[in-house]
Amino acid sequence: MARSAVGVIFTNIQDKNIPELSSHRTLASIPFAGRYRLIDFALSNLVNSGITTVGIVTKNNYQSLIDHIGSGKEWDLARKDGGIILLPPYSNETDAPYKNRLEALKGITGFLRHRKEDYVVLYDGDGVSRIDIADVVRFHEESHADITMVYHETDSVESHYYITLDTDSFGRVNGLKINPRVNNGEKINLYINVMVVQREYLMDIIQNAVQSGYSSFGREILSKNVNTMRIFGYKFNGYYAGITSLSRYFKYSMQMLDKNVRDELFGARDIYTKVRDSAPSKYIEGAVVKNSLVSDGCLIEGTVENSILFRGVKVGKGSIVRNSVLMQETMIGSAAQLDCVITDKNVVIRDRRRLAGCEELPYYVSKGKML
Numbered sequence: 001m002a003r004s005a006v007g008v009i010f011t012n013i014q015d016k017n018i019p020e021l022s023s024h025r026t027l028a029s030i031p032f033a034g035r036y037r038l039i040d041f042a043l044s045n046l047v048n049s050g051i052t053t054v055g056i057v058t059k060n061n062y063q064s065l066i067d068h069i070g071s072g073k074e075w076d077l078a079r080k081d082g083g084i085i086l087l088p089p090y091s092n093e094t095d096a097p098y099k100n101r102l103e104a105l106k107g108i109t110g111f112l113r114h115r116k117e118d119y120v121v122l123y124d125g126d127g128v129s130r131i132d133i134a135d136v137v138r139f140h141e142e143s144h145a146d147i148t149m150v151y152h153e154t155d156s157v158e159s160h161y162y163i164t165l166d167t168d169s170f171g172r173v174n175g176l177k178i179n180p181r182v183n184n185g186e187k188i189n190l191y192i193n194v195m196v197v198q199r200e201y202l203m204d205i206i207q208n209a210v211q212s213g214y215s216s217f218g219r220e221i222l223s224k225n226v227n228t229m230r231i232f233g234y235k236f237n238g239y240y241a242g243i244t245s246l247s248r249y250f251k252y253s254m255q256m257l258d259k260n261v262r263d264e265l266f267g268a269r270d271i272y273t274k275v276r277d278s279a280p281s282k283y284i285e286g287a288v289v290k291n292s293l294v295s296d297g298c299l300i301e302g303t304v305e306n307s308i309l310f311r312g313v314k315v316g317k318g319s320i321v322r323n324s325v326l327m328q329e330t331m332i333g334s335a336a337q338l339d340c341v342i343t344d345k346n347v348v349i350r351d352r353r354r355l356a357g358c359e360e361l362p363y364y365v366s367k368g369k370m371l
Helices: 038-048 063-069 101-107 109-113 133-142 199-212 217-223 246-255 259-266
Strands: 005-010 053-057 083-087 119-124 127-129 147-154 163-167 173-178 188-198 231-235 240-242 288-290 303-305 320-322 337-339 341-343 354-356 363-365
Touching: 005 038, 005 133, 038 053, 038 063, 038 119, 038 127, 038 133, 101 109, 101 199, 101 217, 109 199, 119 133, 119 199, 127 188, 133 147, 133 188, 133 231, 147 163, 163 231, 173 217, 173 231, 188 199, 188 231, 188 240, 199 217, 240 246, 246 341, 354 363
Parallel strands: 005 053, 005 119, 053 083, 147 231, 288 303, 303 320, 320 337, 337 354, 341 363
Antiparallel strands: 119 188, 127 240, 147 188, 163 173, 163 188
Protein backbone atom coordinates (compact mmCIF):
# COMPACT_ATOMS: atom_id res chain seq x y z
CA MET A 1 0.00 0.00 0.00
CA ALA A 2 1.17 3.53 -0.82
CA ARG A 3 0.89 4.98 2.68
CA SER A 4 4.19 6.79 2.13
CA ALA A 5 2.53 9.00 -0.51
CA VAL A 6 0.25 12.02 -0.49
CA GLY A 7 -2.16 12.71 -3.35
CA VAL A 8 -2.72 16.00 -5.15
CA ILE A 9 -5.64 16.32 -7.58
CA PHE A 10 -5.84 19.22 -10.04
CA THR A 11 -9.52 19.89 -10.67
CA ASN A 12 -9.37 22.76 -13.19
CA ILE A 13 -6.19 22.25 -15.23
CA GLN A 14 -8.02 20.63 -18.18
CA ASP A 15 -11.18 22.79 -18.11
CA LYS A 16 -10.65 24.28 -21.55
CA ASN A 17 -10.92 20.84 -23.14
CA ILE A 18 -14.70 20.76 -22.56
CA PRO A 19 -15.98 24.32 -22.20
CA GLU A 20 -19.55 23.12 -22.70
CA LEU A 21 -19.54 21.04 -19.51
CA SER A 22 -17.04 23.06 -17.44
CA SER A 23 -18.46 26.57 -17.88
CA HIS A 24 -20.20 26.33 -14.50
CA ARG A 25 -18.30 23.48 -12.82
CA THR A 26 -14.76 22.13 -12.66
CA LEU A 27 -13.88 19.42 -15.14
CA ALA A 28 -13.26 17.06 -12.22
CA SER A 29 -16.89 17.42 -11.10
CA ILE A 30 -18.45 16.60 -14.49
CA PRO A 31 -21.13 13.88 -13.99
CA PHE A 32 -20.34 10.50 -15.53
CA ALA A 33 -21.93 7.05 -15.86
CA GLY A 34 -25.22 7.89 -14.20
CA ARG A 35 -24.11 8.44 -10.62
CA TYR A 36 -20.43 9.41 -10.54
CA ARG A 37 -18.27 12.50 -11.00
CA LEU A 38 -14.88 12.34 -12.74
CA ILE A 39 -13.06 13.09 -9.48
CA ASP A 40 -14.51 9.90 -7.98
CA PHE A 41 -12.12 7.79 -10.03
CA ALA A 42 -9.01 9.70 -8.93
CA LEU A 43 -10.09 9.74 -5.27
CA SER A 44 -11.05 6.06 -5.27
CA ASN A 45 -7.79 4.98 -6.91
CA LEU A 46 -5.77 6.90 -4.31
CA VAL A 47 -7.78 5.62 -1.36
CA ASN A 48 -7.80 2.02 -2.61
CA SER A 49 -3.99 2.24 -2.70
CA GLY A 50 -3.76 3.30 0.93
CA ILE A 51 -3.32 7.05 0.42
CA THR A 52 -5.26 8.84 3.16
CA THR A 53 -4.25 12.48 2.56
CA VAL A 54 -5.39 14.15 -0.65
CA GLY A 55 -4.98 17.82 -1.53
CA ILE A 56 -7.62 19.18 -3.92
CA VAL A 57 -6.32 22.10 -6.00
CA THR A 58 -9.20 24.37 -6.98
CA LYS A 59 -9.45 27.49 -9.11
CA ASN A 60 -12.99 28.51 -10.04
CA ASN A 61 -16.52 27.09 -10.44
CA TYR A 62 -15.85 24.67 -7.60
CA GLN A 63 -19.09 24.98 -5.63
CA SER A 64 -20.54 21.76 -7.07
CA LEU A 65 -17.22 20.02 -6.41
CA ILE A 66 -17.27 21.03 -2.74
CA ASP A 67 -20.90 19.97 -2.45
CA HIS A 68 -20.04 16.58 -3.93
CA ILE A 69 -16.93 15.90 -1.86
CA GLY A 70 -18.22 17.25 1.45
CA SER A 71 -16.15 15.96 4.34
CA GLY A 72 -14.79 13.07 2.28
CA LYS A 73 -16.79 10.50 4.25
CA GLU A 74 -17.73 8.41 1.21
CA TRP A 75 -14.02 7.86 0.44
CA ASP A 76 -13.08 7.28 4.09
CA LEU A 77 -11.26 10.61 4.07
CA ALA A 78 -13.12 12.35 6.90
CA ARG A 79 -10.09 12.27 9.17
CA LYS A 80 -8.53 14.40 11.90
CA ASP A 81 -5.07 13.86 10.45
CA GLY A 82 -4.95 14.16 6.68
CA GLY A 83 -8.09 13.34 4.74
CA ILE A 84 -9.29 15.78 2.08
CA ILE A 85 -7.62 19.20 2.14
CA LEU A 86 -8.92 21.95 -0.15
CA LEU A 87 -6.02 24.01 -1.51
CA PRO A 88 -6.44 27.62 -2.69
CA PRO A 89 -5.75 28.65 -6.30
CA TYR A 90 -2.99 31.11 -5.33
CA SER A 91 0.17 31.26 -3.25
CA ASN A 92 0.96 33.47 -0.27
CA GLU A 93 2.77 35.85 -2.63
CA THR A 94 -0.17 36.79 -4.83
CA ASP A 95 -3.96 36.98 -4.79
CA ALA A 96 -4.21 36.10 -8.50
CA PRO A 97 -5.30 32.54 -9.36
CA TYR A 98 -2.73 30.30 -11.02
CA LYS A 99 -2.43 30.39 -14.81
CA ASN A 100 -0.75 27.03 -15.38
CA ARG A 101 0.36 23.85 -13.64
CA LEU A 102 3.67 25.29 -12.50
CA GLU A 103 1.98 28.23 -10.78
CA ALA A 104 -0.51 25.83 -9.20
CA LEU A 105 2.37 23.75 -7.81
CA LYS A 106 4.05 26.88 -6.50
CA GLY A 107 0.84 27.73 -4.67
CA ILE A 108 0.80 24.41 -2.78
CA THR A 109 4.45 24.33 -1.67
CA GLY A 110 3.33 25.21 1.88
CA PHE A 111 1.08 22.16 1.90
CA LEU A 112 3.88 19.94 0.57
CA ARG A 113 6.43 21.33 3.01
CA HIS A 114 4.33 20.35 6.02
CA ARG A 115 3.68 16.80 4.86
CA LYS A 116 5.81 13.87 6.02
CA GLU A 117 5.14 11.38 3.20
CA ASP A 118 8.02 10.41 0.93
CA TYR A 119 6.18 10.72 -2.38
CA VAL A 120 3.58 12.88 -4.09
CA VAL A 121 1.07 11.51 -6.59
CA LEU A 122 0.04 14.31 -8.98
CA TYR A 123 -3.32 13.47 -10.54
CA ASP A 124 -5.53 15.37 -12.99
CA GLY A 125 -9.26 14.90 -12.68
CA ASP A 126 -9.90 14.27 -16.38
CA GLY A 127 -9.56 10.50 -16.66
CA VAL A 128 -11.76 7.46 -16.04
CA SER A 129 -9.79 4.39 -15.00
CA ARG A 130 -9.02 1.99 -12.18
CA ILE A 131 -5.30 2.28 -11.55
CA ASP A 132 -3.37 0.58 -8.75
CA ILE A 133 -1.45 3.63 -7.54
CA ALA A 134 0.40 1.50 -4.98
CA ASP A 135 1.91 -0.48 -7.86
CA VAL A 136 2.97 2.76 -9.59
CA VAL A 137 4.71 3.90 -6.37
CA ARG A 138 6.37 0.47 -6.07
CA PHE A 139 7.61 0.73 -9.67
CA HIS A 140 8.90 4.24 -8.93
CA GLU A 141 10.89 3.01 -5.94
CA GLU A 142 12.32 -0.05 -7.67
CA SER A 143 13.38 2.03 -10.69
CA HIS A 144 15.07 4.64 -8.49
CA ALA A 145 13.23 7.17 -10.60
CA ASP A 146 13.10 10.91 -10.05
CA ILE A 147 9.73 11.07 -11.79
CA THR A 148 7.36 8.32 -12.94
CA MET A 149 4.76 9.17 -15.57
CA VAL A 150 1.81 6.83 -16.18
CA TYR A 151 0.94 6.24 -19.83
CA HIS A 152 -1.20 3.98 -21.97
CA GLU A 153 -0.89 2.93 -25.58
CA THR A 154 -3.44 4.39 -27.97
CA ASP A 155 -3.84 5.27 -31.63
CA SER A 156 -5.87 8.45 -31.21
CA VAL A 157 -5.73 11.67 -29.23
CA GLU A 158 -8.01 14.67 -28.99
CA SER A 159 -6.81 17.40 -26.65
CA HIS A 160 -5.47 20.94 -26.59
CA TYR A 161 -2.35 19.75 -24.79
CA TYR A 162 -0.91 16.25 -24.54
CA ILE A 163 2.41 14.50 -23.96
CA THR A 164 3.73 11.34 -25.59
CA LEU A 165 6.58 9.23 -24.25
CA ASP A 166 9.29 7.05 -25.77
CA THR A 167 10.75 4.49 -23.35
CA ASP A 168 13.57 1.96 -23.43
CA SER A 169 13.29 -1.69 -22.40
CA PHE A 170 13.65 -0.76 -18.71
CA GLY A 171 10.93 1.85 -18.87
CA ARG A 172 13.19 4.91 -18.77
CA VAL A 173 11.86 7.80 -20.83
CA ASN A 174 14.34 8.76 -23.55
CA GLY A 175 11.96 10.91 -25.55
CA LEU A 176 9.16 13.24 -24.50
CA LYS A 177 7.09 15.16 -27.02
CA ILE A 178 4.42 17.77 -26.46
CA ASN A 179 1.53 17.95 -28.94
CA PRO A 180 3.28 15.93 -31.68
CA ARG A 181 1.44 15.26 -34.89
CA VAL A 182 -0.15 11.80 -34.71
CA ASN A 183 -0.96 9.98 -37.94
CA ASN A 184 -4.22 8.07 -38.18
CA GLY A 185 -3.73 4.58 -36.70
CA GLU A 186 -0.26 5.35 -35.33
CA LYS A 187 0.43 3.82 -31.91
CA ILE A 188 1.64 6.28 -29.27
CA ASN A 189 2.39 6.17 -25.56
CA LEU A 190 0.06 8.85 -24.21
CA TYR A 191 0.75 10.31 -20.77
CA ILE A 192 -2.52 10.13 -18.81
CA ASN A 193 -1.79 12.92 -16.33
CA VAL A 194 -0.81 10.74 -13.37
CA MET A 195 2.70 11.23 -11.97
CA VAL A 196 4.71 10.07 -8.95
CA VAL A 197 7.61 12.16 -7.68
CA GLN A 198 9.63 12.29 -4.47
CA ARG A 199 8.18 15.09 -2.30
CA GLU A 200 11.39 16.97 -1.50
CA TYR A 201 12.60 16.57 -5.08
CA LEU A 202 9.36 18.12 -6.31
CA MET A 203 9.80 21.11 -4.00
CA ASP A 204 13.35 21.58 -5.33
CA ILE A 205 12.02 21.48 -8.90
CA ILE A 206 9.41 24.11 -8.10
CA GLN A 207 11.90 26.39 -6.36
CA ASN A 208 14.41 26.17 -9.20
CA ALA A 209 11.68 26.79 -11.77
CA VAL A 210 10.51 29.91 -9.96
CA GLN A 211 14.06 31.24 -9.71
CA SER A 212 14.57 30.58 -13.42
CA GLY A 213 11.31 32.29 -14.37
CA TYR A 214 9.82 29.17 -15.95
CA SER A 215 6.13 29.09 -16.82
CA SER A 216 5.59 25.58 -18.22
CA PHE A 217 6.10 22.38 -16.24
CA GLY A 218 5.97 20.19 -19.33
CA ARG A 219 8.05 22.22 -21.79
CA GLU A 220 10.65 23.80 -19.51
CA ILE A 221 11.12 21.10 -16.89
CA LEU A 222 10.18 17.68 -18.26
CA SER A 223 11.00 18.10 -21.94
CA LYS A 224 14.27 20.01 -21.45
CA ASN A 225 15.60 17.61 -18.79
CA VAL A 226 14.51 14.25 -20.14
CA ASN A 227 18.17 13.21 -20.57
CA THR A 228 19.36 14.43 -17.15
CA MET A 229 16.44 13.47 -14.92
CA ARG A 230 15.61 9.84 -14.27
CA ILE A 231 12.12 9.94 -15.77
CA PHE A 232 10.41 6.56 -16.10
CA GLY A 233 7.17 5.54 -17.77
CA TYR A 234 4.71 3.17 -16.11
CA LYS A 235 2.55 1.44 -18.72
CA PHE A 236 -1.10 1.13 -17.74
CA ASN A 237 -2.82 -1.66 -19.66
CA GLY A 238 -6.33 -1.37 -18.25
CA TYR A 239 -9.36 0.59 -19.41
CA TYR A 240 -8.73 4.32 -19.71
CA ALA A 241 -11.04 7.07 -20.92
CA GLY A 242 -9.55 10.53 -21.30
CA ILE A 243 -12.38 13.08 -21.16
CA THR A 244 -10.74 15.58 -23.50
CA SER A 245 -13.69 16.86 -25.56
CA LEU A 246 -17.47 16.73 -25.70
CA SER A 247 -17.35 14.02 -28.36
CA ARG A 248 -14.98 11.96 -26.18
CA TYR A 249 -17.29 12.43 -23.21
CA PHE A 250 -20.15 11.10 -25.32
CA LYS A 251 -18.09 8.23 -26.71
CA TYR A 252 -16.89 7.00 -23.32
CA SER A 253 -20.30 7.49 -21.74
CA MET A 254 -21.75 5.15 -24.37
CA GLN A 255 -19.02 2.62 -23.58
CA MET A 256 -20.43 2.35 -20.06
CA LEU A 257 -23.34 0.43 -21.60
CA ASP A 258 -20.91 -2.40 -22.43
CA LYS A 259 -20.96 -4.94 -19.58
CA ASN A 260 -17.33 -5.93 -20.21
CA VAL A 261 -16.22 -2.32 -19.79
CA ARG A 262 -18.29 -1.90 -16.63
CA ASP A 263 -16.91 -5.11 -15.16
CA GLU A 264 -13.33 -3.99 -15.79
CA LEU A 265 -13.88 -0.51 -14.44
CA PHE A 266 -16.05 -1.28 -11.41
CA GLY A 267 -15.35 -4.95 -10.77
CA ALA A 268 -12.26 -5.61 -8.66
CA ARG A 269 -12.11 -2.46 -6.52
CA ASP A 270 -14.89 -0.12 -5.57
CA ILE A 271 -15.30 3.30 -7.15
CA TYR A 272 -16.82 5.43 -4.41
CA THR A 273 -19.14 8.39 -4.81
CA LYS A 274 -21.52 10.54 -2.82
CA VAL A 275 -24.56 8.51 -1.81
CA ARG A 276 -27.99 10.13 -2.07
CA ASP A 277 -31.21 8.71 -0.64
CA SER A 278 -33.48 8.75 -3.68
CA ALA A 279 -36.63 6.77 -4.35
CA PRO A 280 -36.40 3.88 -6.83
CA SER A 281 -37.12 4.63 -10.47
CA LYS A 282 -40.70 4.14 -11.64
CA TYR A 283 -41.69 2.56 -14.95
CA ILE A 284 -45.25 3.30 -16.09
CA GLU A 285 -47.18 0.65 -18.02
CA GLY A 286 -46.13 0.79 -21.66
CA ALA A 287 -42.62 2.06 -20.92
CA VAL A 288 -39.78 0.40 -22.88
CA VAL A 289 -36.17 0.43 -21.67
CA LYS A 290 -33.36 -1.37 -23.51
CA ASN A 291 -29.60 -1.48 -22.84
CA SER A 292 -29.58 1.61 -20.64
CA LEU A 293 -28.32 2.78 -17.25
CA VAL A 294 -31.16 4.33 -15.25
CA SER A 295 -30.38 5.96 -11.90
CA ASP A 296 -32.67 6.34 -8.88
CA GLY A 297 -35.66 8.63 -8.88
CA CYS A 298 -36.44 8.48 -12.61
CA LEU A 299 -39.94 8.31 -14.09
CA ILE A 300 -40.18 6.51 -17.45
CA GLU A 301 -43.38 6.59 -19.48
CA GLY A 302 -41.84 6.43 -22.97
CA THR A 303 -39.00 4.53 -24.68
CA VAL A 304 -35.34 4.65 -23.64
CA GLU A 305 -32.69 2.79 -25.66
CA ASN A 306 -28.89 2.77 -25.38
CA SER A 307 -28.92 5.74 -23.03
CA ILE A 308 -27.72 6.92 -19.61
CA LEU A 309 -30.18 8.61 -17.28
CA PHE A 310 -29.00 10.37 -14.13
CA ARG A 311 -31.13 10.86 -11.01
CA GLY A 312 -34.59 12.33 -11.30
CA VAL A 313 -34.96 12.21 -15.09
CA LYS A 314 -38.47 12.09 -16.49
CA VAL A 315 -39.32 10.72 -19.94
CA GLY A 316 -42.90 11.53 -20.95
CA LYS A 317 -45.46 9.34 -22.64
CA GLY A 318 -44.74 8.56 -26.28
CA SER A 319 -41.24 10.08 -26.15
CA ILE A 320 -38.27 8.18 -27.58
CA VAL A 321 -34.76 8.67 -26.19
CA ARG A 322 -31.94 6.88 -28.02
CA ASN A 323 -28.13 7.02 -27.68
CA SER A 324 -28.30 9.92 -25.25
CA VAL A 325 -26.97 11.13 -21.88
CA LEU A 326 -29.55 12.91 -19.72
CA MET A 327 -28.18 14.50 -16.57
CA GLN A 328 -29.92 15.08 -13.27
CA GLU A 329 -33.51 16.36 -13.26
CA THR A 330 -33.85 16.50 -17.05
CA MET A 331 -37.53 16.62 -18.01
CA ILE A 332 -38.65 15.24 -21.38
CA GLY A 333 -42.23 16.05 -22.37
CA SER A 334 -44.62 13.87 -24.37
CA ALA A 335 -44.02 12.65 -27.93
CA ALA A 336 -40.48 14.08 -28.05
CA GLN A 337 -37.60 12.38 -29.89
CA LEU A 338 -33.93 12.56 -28.88
CA ASP A 339 -31.00 10.86 -30.59
CA CYS A 340 -27.31 11.45 -29.74
CA VAL A 341 -28.19 14.19 -27.26
CA ILE A 342 -26.47 15.34 -24.06
CA THR A 343 -28.59 17.37 -21.66
CA ASP A 344 -27.02 19.09 -18.68
CA LYS A 345 -28.79 19.35 -15.32
CA ASN A 346 -32.33 20.74 -14.99
CA VAL A 347 -33.04 20.83 -18.74
CA VAL A 348 -36.64 20.82 -19.98
CA ILE A 349 -37.48 19.45 -23.44
CA ARG A 350 -41.08 20.32 -24.27
CA ASP A 351 -43.67 18.16 -26.00
CA ARG A 352 -43.06 17.02 -29.57
CA ARG A 353 -39.55 18.44 -29.81
CA ARG A 354 -37.06 16.57 -32.02
CA LEU A 355 -33.33 16.86 -31.24
CA ALA A 356 -30.58 14.89 -32.96
CA GLY A 357 -26.82 14.92 -33.21
CA CYS A 358 -24.23 12.29 -34.14
CA GLU A 359 -21.46 10.41 -32.37
CA GLU A 360 -18.78 12.88 -33.49
CA LEU A 361 -20.96 15.91 -32.70
CA PRO A 362 -23.64 15.16 -30.10
CA TYR A 363 -26.37 17.75 -29.63
CA TYR A 364 -25.71 19.49 -26.31
CA VAL A 365 -28.31 21.35 -24.23
CA SER A 366 -26.83 23.57 -21.53
CA LYS A 367 -27.81 23.58 -17.87
CA GLY A 368 -31.27 24.85 -17.02
CA LYS A 369 -32.30 25.48 -20.64
CA MET A 370 -35.80 24.91 -21.96
CA LEU A 371 -36.35 23.87 -25.57
